[in-house]
Amino acid sequence: MLVFFLPLRAGASAPELSVRLSADVVGQGEDVQLTLQAMSDEGSPDSPSPGNTPGFSVTGSSSGQQISSSWVNGRVTQKQGLTTTWVLRAKEQGTFTIGPPSIAIGGARFSGNPVRISVVAPGHAPQRPNPFDPFGMGLPFDPFRNFWNVPTPNVEPARPPTDPKLALDAPRGAFVFLHATTDKASVVVGEQVTLHVYLYIDATERDADLNDVHEATADDFVKRSLVEDDNSEKNAGNAIVGGRLYVVRLLRKWALFPLKAGDLEIGPMSLTLSRRRSAVTDPLRESERIFVHVTEPPLAGRPPGFIVGDTGNFTLSATTTPREIDRDGAVGVTVELSGTGNLPASVTPPARAGIEWLAPEMHEKVGATSGDRFGGKRVFSYVVRLHKEGMVDLGDLTLPYYNPDTRSYGLARAPLGVVTVRPGATPAPSAEAAFDPFAALPAARSQPSLARPEPRYLSDTPLFWIGLCATPIAYVLASGTKALVQRVQRARAARAASPERDLEARMSAAVAACRGNDPRAADAAVTRVLHAATVAKIGVNVRDAEGAEVSRRLAGAGVEAQVARQIEDLIHECESARFSPDAVEMSAVRERWAAARDVVQALRRAT
């Protein structure tokens, strides 16, 4: 049964709310009562609301008012109250958070605490106390045979109370499983992360036989146990997991201190379940693999001398004895470092000339402190030899640290005080002691260097690389262009002087002449076409041939006799018409031109 009592405001006028649940484990389909009781001296509470009821349905409610008066030291205080009870029926199995129930007082609305409840399979809920049987006797002597209509007590044994914090939605394995949790998911380097590893055992089972235990790996963490003996199991309570009751044991409780930034892994703890049951197919049980996001403490405000990892809340104290010695004598300095967090394993003593700190002896008493914090104290015992005379100030021991609770840096400081050093016996000169390898070190600089102007580099500009390649590329381009132009010119000249080109030009001229009205010029053009065609197609020049010599030359070059004869005839006809004293019709010339074109085509086909 859960009861939360919540004073919401400070002072006499604070309304008081209490939230009560009649059971924290119920069976599916069963009813449970949620009660909100409010008392206030500021006004009458009204408009109660149960809040969220996931997994439940509200089947009814009832309210009752109260008025209470008190007389203290002659002063009368009157409070008004309202108690509301809702009847909730469980609809489904699981673990649910109900509420928070709220109520209005004086125009303002106040909420109580939410409550958690587990719903198990019908008939598996623990027996609730009978209001008519406060001693759990079961009313064995009821002479009136259930006169009070009290339900018959359930024969099922009562279940032990369960801890809702240990409840899980579903088991991670049959009968027995491991479950690991950390209290934080994001920390800074050196900040404590508390790891719990629980063993859940089904309550209906006998003790599980477990062996082959492998510890959780946390290589990137400093690992400290928060319990005295890791090997002894601690009973953590009971929990409802997936509607079943489990006995929970705490196997490990560690304080982990991350060593570096990053997403650091905490590996699973594993063990093997030894059971002679066929139902256990996989006896290996592993806890979850957990990742913790680790960052460095902020740079802003970081004190000089801070070492990343010195995270916690530390204090330093120191005692120095004696306070008066001879030169080259020694004093004892006892430094006590205490606090919570990962206590540094060493403290750097102030380095001063003539003061020699010997290696300290360290004693510690660390472990769990309040609230699962790791802490304690470390005591460093130094022997300090003083090699110079006079009032020697040992300086201050300082330890900068980062406090993760306040998210700020702190500085633990312990003044060591002044020791009076009397002149002692003159030490024997030693060559080794006299040797100073750094006697010739140059002097320190008391002012920061002036900012050096950033030099400009030629090779950073694209212009440099373009310029670097410009002259060779320009030469290559110029030479290439020149050669190309010359080549084109030569090709053009060669092309202009070819017989084919000449034939095309003469044919164009003949076409133009035949469109005109000068028959003699047209005949001359046709004759030139025929001469050019014989040269272009078969390589025979018949310009200087007359009569049958034309056909003979052409036949000699392999032209068909008929074609050769046609050429000869056409040349003859054109020449005759051209030099005839009579007028020649253009139509006749055009006919000759058509015949000449046929002959040229015939020559083309022949070649």
Next chain:
Amino acid sequence: MRRCRGFGVLFASIVAWGACALPARAAEETDALFASGSTALAEGRPGDAIADFEALADRGGINAAASYDRGLAYADRVRIGAEQPGDLGRAAHGFAEAIALAGDPLLSKDAAKALTLVRSEVARRRTRTGEPVELDQGVALGRALVELAPENVWAVLAMATSVLLGLGLFARGNASDRRQRVGATVVSAVAAPLLVATAVLTLASRSERLHLVEGIVVASAAHPADDKGVALPGASPIPEAVRVEITGTRPGWVKVERGSQSAWLPSQSVRVLARY
């Protein structure tokens, strides 16, 4: 609308104030740390001086004098007998960084002298323990060649040879007599390989400026390891205060080259030299 405009003006003012105030505050903080460190160094409190100069370095303050004074503070801690492991390496790191950053020749000269003293002390100690004293194995021939002259000198030489090559080629193409043609051919033949060489040296020098990362070993003996982090069999530890080239990193480790040796070292044992 007017209200929105008012909020806009206010927001812009806050942003402008932040843009001006934050760098000024950071500068004040770094100046204060330098002053505090210098005072501590002068008063014979090297531990406090180291804390201040390291805090300055943590804040990203790159200053040759601060690096030099930091080196002096570490050396001073060794000198007064309060030496912590790695102090000599850290002193060497401060001086080497000061040399790399210094625009002032005098500071550079002092830092070089101090660096020599630190390395001499490391060598002296190694001699006493019977270890090899060879600290500086030098750099590869190519890098030595590149470092013969500043990057801009190589760039100017490359440009000059480019012009010379162009002139030679044009003269060769337009030469009217044989002697001119031969002369132009010789100029071109000399300038062409020179252009290639100086251009390559310019590129290498630029690449070194942009990509070379060096560090100083700050552990008394850094044990070389292979890719799996296993100590290399037979490899002797890299001495403190030695300069190494960092060619790779992985969580907790840095890959370094020293002479012909290439190995992984724990990242805590090498401190990177800052550069502008």
